[in-house]
Amino acid sequence: MTEHQLPPLNALRAFEATARHLSVKNAANELCVTPGAVSQLIKTLEVHLGVPLFRRVNRGIFLTDVGQAYLPPVRNAFRQISDATCRVAVPEDTGILTVSATPFFASAWLVPRLKSFQDAHPDIDLQVVSSSALADFSRDGVDVAIRHGLGRYVGLSSQRVLTVEIVAVAAPALVKRLGMPETPAGLTRWPRVNDAERKAWALWFEAQGIESTGPARGPSFDDSGLLLKAVLAGQGAALLPAAVVADDLAEGRLVQLSDVSWLEDFAYYLVYPENSHDRPKVAAFREWILSEASRKAASSRKRAGRGGKGGRGPRQ
Structure with missing residues (x-):
């Protein structure tokens, strides 16, 4: 197959998202299109390849043997494109760093402490956006997010900020x-x-x-x-x-x-794509927020000077 016979990119995206979720509806939500559009894109890809990629059983869908074999190289290709894009688009430790944080964490903890980050990194302009939903790093323009959860996010790196x-x-x-x-x-x-x-x-x-x-x-x-x-x-x-x-x-x-x-x-976690770990701006913010959280936690314990801490209780 020559490069002019490559499948349509949107059809490949629909296939990868559907295979990951094993749900046309969830793939459609991720891609911001209708389930019908996803189904049509998958059909286009199957016609292009001449083989079925999914089996439809009752109300569920499953990958065929061909689909299972096709998914890893397709996913790897998207990952390589993403990595290459990050390397090209962010060549230096300057410019805007977009941080997404939950509204309460942003107002009560993050914003009052940002001056120390700006003093240490005057060439990085922070843009803080508040949201409780997990960021879509590929579409939202978010570099790092701070979320309240268990710290397990597929395909993302996370570090505990605050217990x-x-x-x-x-x-x-x-x-x-x-x-x-x-x-x-x-x-x-x-x-x-x-x-x-x-x-x-x-x-x-x-x-x-x-x-x-x-x-x-x-x-x-x-x-x-x-x-x-x-x-x-x-x-x-x-x-x-x-x-x-x-x-x-x-x-x-x-x-x-x-x-x-x-x-x-639950705890507050710093979350970002795995391929962003070594980006200078992300590394600078990660080092600062983990250091700040550790320093503030130690300072709080010292100020309190109080014992009687109870055992681990049920989650809110």
């Missing part, structure tokens, strides 16, 4: 009015601010061996940033990540209500 230690906090005015609780059980009588699912407090009390306090009462928020604002406004006690409220605690805007804390299964 999510959960602490009970409240505004000083509320503590002054109600008095500091002597035990975690004392918080059962406090007004409380809740997460969207209204489960965090029940799990926290359960981790301390405290009997059920009944249905969760008080306001709830589906955004941790809004929840933090409600706590700062004195609307109630809340459970929030220790790392992102460390400055508020140190500067007296919040008070930690109990020495007891517990760790979520």
